[in-house]
Amino acid sequence: MISAIIFDVDGTLAETEDQHRLAFNAAFEQAGLDWHWDEALYRELLQVTGGKERLMHFIATRAPLPQAEADALVGRLHAAKTALYTEAVRAGAIPLRPGITEFVEAAAAAGLTLAIATTTSLPNITTLLESAFGARWRALFAVIAAGDMVAHKKPSPDVYQLALDKLDLPAAACVAIEDSSNGVASARAAGLRVIAVRSLYTSGDDLSAATLVLADCQNLDLALLAELDRAGLPRTA
Structure with a gap:
């Protein structure tokens, strides 16, 4: 039973995923990066589970960086994205x-x-x-x-x-x-x-x-x- x-x-x-996508894009902009994840790309990236893992996959396949630099960047971006996302949730966005x-x-x-x-x-x-x-x-x-x-x-x-x-x-x-x-x-x-x-x-x-x-x-x-x-x-x- x-x-x-x-x-x-x-x-x-x-339905949180689009807010996650928007938060990622805002974090990229804050960091001075020209990256942009549209809906089609994000649907593809969602096949990789976990935000940090998704970022690392994107960097590895579309914006290659030395591993140490990628690791540090992923940490900063994910922290910024989480702050942006949770702020939106607290504001009633989802x-x-x-x-x-x-x-x-x-x-x-x-x-x-x-x-x-x-x-x-x-x-x-x-x-x-x-x-x-x-x-x-x-x-x-x-x-x-x-x-x-x-x-x-x-x-x-x-x-x-x-x-x-x-x-x-x-x-x-x-x-x-x-x-x-x-x-x-x-x-x-x-x-x-x-x-x-x-x-x-x-x-x-x-x-x-x-x-x-x-x-x-x-x-x-x-x-x-x-x-x-x-x-x-x-x-x-």
Whole structure:
């Protein structure tokens, strides 16, 4: 029986990716760089999970620098980008996706344990949750597993395994909510069943490895959890 729900953040709880993209571009401008990530390029770069890793991949493939210089630049840019992003979130730039608040509140009221497993950094998570739920977020979400807490990011199962360890629950007692092929692969590798919800930047991802695929978050409800308990093969809705 499912007793915990583990949520991804970017694209799942909220459509955050374009704000991340804008924050990256603002950080580039602040640093005097002529780099610009448009939507098409950012969609491509999202195949690399983790902001620092994404920056390093971009530098390695499109703006080569000596490794030491690249390492230092990535650190500075990512810190600046995080500050810009969290400032925008605090200002209310990113609401939760339609249906998420209702699903979270219903799950909590039903006594289910809620957790986060994401490749994004901890300040991004806590700022979004505080913006959405106020001080209550700490009571709503019992466990946070972030990308900077593990050695390998999605599609590695590390962050989901960390969440399971913190929850002290087996994978069979949990379900993951994801929006990307990398996220689905990560959760499945950790032994979890997965509800995938399509999002703006991952609309073209192959989500067929998920147990259930939904067009949006408005279709999330607790009845799906009972359905997953009965599910045999992944299917698409």
